[in-house]
Amino acid sequence: MTHTITAIVQDHPGVLARVAGLFARRGFNIASLSVNRTHRPGMSRMVICVDGDQLTLEQITKQLHKLVEVLKVWDHVDDPVVQRELALIKVDADARTRSEIFQIATIFRAQIVDVSDRTVTIECTGLTDKIDALVRMLEPFGIKETARTGRVILVRGFQDT
Amino acid sequence: MITAAEALVQGLSRAGVDVIFGIPGGVLIPIYDKLLDACQSGALRNILVRHEQGAAHMADGYARASGRVGVCVATSGPGATNLVTGIATAYMDSVPIVALTGQVRTSVIGTDAFQEADIFGITMPVVKHSYLVKRGQDLPQILCDAFYIASSGRPGPVLIDIPADVSVAPFEPVVPEGPDTPGYRPTVRGNYRTIRRAAEVIAEAQRPLLYVGGGAVSSGAADEVRKLAELTNIPVFTTLLGKGVFPETHRLSLGMAGMHGTAYANYAIQESDLLIAIGARFDDRVTGDLKKFAPMARAIHIDVDPAEIGKNVSVTVPIVGDCKTVLAEMIPMVKPREADHWNARCDDLKAQYPLRYKQSADTIMPQQAIEELHRLTSGEAIVVTGVGQHQMWSAQHYLCSRPRQFLSSGGLGTMGYALPAALGAQVACPDQLVVAIDGDGSFQMTLQELATGVAERLPVKVMILNNGYLGMVRQWQDLFYSKRYSGVDLAGSVDFVKLAEAYGAVGLRATRPDELVPTLERAMAVTDRPCVIDVVVDREANVMPMIPSGRSVDDMRFE
Incomplete structure (x- = not known):
């Protein structure tokens, strides 16, 4: 585990x-x-x-x-926590596919942080599963590069971490 | 304004250091220059060794014999890397030493400069903590913290790496108020309720045993161990590093357990229903096959290091704390217990399975040499061993009566430990008799330190049990590899008597049993220099009993 x-x-x-x-x-x-x-x-x-x-x-x-x-x-085995990872995903995109990629990003509440004539770069935060799912959805368009951070985590409520 | 070199000398003096073992080098010259002042004023003794490994072992032997922190010094690069074996030895046996190393100047660190080695990185897995001093003004606090960390909690080696430019740059010194280590607070007192629970579990036990290790020695818990044992009549066995913390001639002593421990200790463990581990870590050389070790026993485990508890065996009552403090609190809660059928059973086992060896009329048996030494020294000498057969024979036959009397590299098993560690012990205890019992293989790994012993007029006795083999490996090849002796014959070894004489030490030899006692007596009369006694022993004697590695007491061999 x-x-x-x-x-x-x-x-x-x-x-x-x-x-x-x-x-x-x-x-x-x-x-x-x-x-x-x-x-x-x-x-x-x-x-x-x-x-x-x-x-x-x-x-x-x-x-x-x-x-x-x-x-x-x-x-953190049983702690109630908030945790996030961040990913930057650079996807092949042209005029034909760009709007579909935008839609997928919106569903994942991801941000478009860079657009060029041939690529779109998406910033996504969330848990590993969510980022994995977004990556899967974007794969058919052609992923050029991904950069992912490690996880950050805090215990919910008053308790210290 | 002072320089870091001066701050170092001041810091050592504040830490109560009266001796350092080391070798200078290019980057250390500013430091050795300041050390000279301290030496000339008589505040410090600077012992020049012949190889840095020797310096580390001497600091280690000094620390084990005295309980104080040992200090060794080496220059950058090869000097520092030569320390590594000694540092790892101290780490594995939890010995408090501070290793000071010179480093190339900060502007060239990381450029493969002349005599540069990343000793901070190299030693990382074998130190308790380490420092690379970047600014001279940090050194006073670092020294204060280093000595505190080395000697408190579970003791261990601390390394301080000092670049050449740092040691000469001037700064305005501030005297540290005390250790500043927010992330390091060793637990001394055990949890009260857990200690009370331990006392209850002891009262419930029918066949309890005390299992005492090196932690009881470093904690200074010998008196408490003895009180607890005598109050409850619980038989005691020790580990190699625990030897002497409970007198081995005591009626409750079962001696040392484990691979080459006494058969009676090992059998008693198998029948026991409670092991009370005091500063011992259920090491594989004690337990063998963990699944078959002490199958009926629950465990109380007292250790200052929380990471040791539950590491190898599951524990009924875990107590994190200093052994002495915990035992002092526990003893008033423990119900006295009369000697009973369990004590009778342990006595039976002792009578039934004594240590035995084949006697010979014309060859000296190694065990016999140790027994004669024990007799001649009234069992009072500080005994330091190398690693191998002679080490196990010493553990079996040199019965110890006090802690810090038996010094041996247990965890790392460092051949070559005996001579330098014995010299360190002699420096720490100038009025006591220090005997290194060594093997001919082990001795040849650090024998150059004879020169150090001669120069410092240290009357260490080195009794070499000379069988012309790397005996322990030969024994395994004998028992488990159909006597196919591979790479173990030490043919071509030097004449140890002439060697000792060449160094200006005394060299003696015994080859026949009748020469043994007179030779040892002559050796004991030497008081102003090292004396090497070449005892030519039976070539193929084996250490028995033996539980083969990773096996259980069911597979114990007696021959």
Whole structure:
């Protein structure tokens, strides 16, 4: 099963390598990763999506906790959460297909962020499934490129993540 | 204004460091220049080693013998990479050391500059924490944090990499108020209710055992372990790293368990219904096949490292906290227990399966050499081993009575550990007898440190059990590969007596059983330099009993 792990870390050089190393040494492939600074100076938020069994991931989160520069760790298994990914999708489009692509984008509440005589670039936010579905719908038109971010996630309500 | 080199010397002194082990190099000259002042004023002892691996092992031996943080120093590039084995050794056995490395100047880091190695990256999986110092003014706080991190919680190595330009740039120093590590707060006190639950589970048990490891040593919990054992009459077995934390001559001691542990400890574990693990981690060398290990036992697991609990076995009562603190809180809650049928059963097992070995009239048996050493030293010496057969024989036959008396590379199994670690232990404990029991293979991996021992007038005894083989591998080839000895014959080894003499140490040899005791006695009389005792032993003696790797006590072999 896919786990989404949040780690609040000190914004130091090498901290990403330490975190990634914990996953790598057990042969885990990180499916997606997002790292950015938070509103608190000196602190960064990492969100790591990884497939693996419960026991091994429990061991990894405990190891994450042990890293001196890691302040907090959550494995969001049962938390009520809001989570988003963002994708930019560049699709082949000419005068003939452009309006149909626009329609599909509208259904997915995606934005057109760039248009040229031969392409359209769409920005879509949502969960993995939604972005996958949009990509499937656009495939028949010819996808030139996609760029997708890792996931960001917050627990709903007052509780901290 | 001061430079980082001066800040380093001040920081070491604030941390209470009285000795460092190392070798300088180009980028370290500014630091060694400032160290000279501290050495001349008598504040610091600077021990020049002959290979950086030796420096790391010496810092490790110093730390294990004394409980203080050991410090080693190496220059950039090859100096730093030579430390890696020693750092990994300390990491695997949770030994507090601080490794200081020089680095090329910041403007050329990452350009494959002369003697550049990314030691910060290379050591990342084998350190508790590490620093690359980018600005001199950060160094005082980093040093303060490094010593705190190395020595607290589950101890371990911390690396500080200092670029050459940083060490000379001047800055206005600020004395750190204390450690500043917001993401690192080790749990010391255990959860009260869980501790009470543990006391209840102990009261319910019919056949309990105490399983004591290196964590009890680093926590200083020997007195509490003994109190708990005597209060409840629960028999005790230790791991290799736990040796001595409970006196091995005590009526409740079952010695060391595991692959080459005593048969009676291993049998008792199989019959036990409760294992009380204290600073031990259910390592594969103790458990063998996890599915068949202690099949009837529940477990109470006390460990300062939450990641160890539940890692290998499921635990009935998990207690995260410092072993000593937790036990001190638990003991008043525990119901006293009289010695009963379970103690009688353990005593029977001890009587039935004692350690045995074949005696010989004309060949020295390695076990016999260790037993004679034990007798001559009244079991009081600090014993440091290499890795291999001699290590297991030492663990079996040199019974220890106090913690920090038996130093051995357990987790990483680093051959070559004995001599440098023994020198470090001798520096830490100048008034005690320190004996390295080594193999001829293991000894040849770091023997150049004899020079360090001679230069520093360290009266370490090195008893080499010389069988001319990489004996442990030979033993496995003997038992599991139809005696097809491949790559294990150490033919061409040096004459250890002449070697010792060439270094200015004392060299002695015993080849016949009747020479053993007089030779050891002569060795004990040497007080101003290392003494190497080449004990020529039976070539094909095997370490028994043995549970083959990954198997269970059902497959234990006695010959």
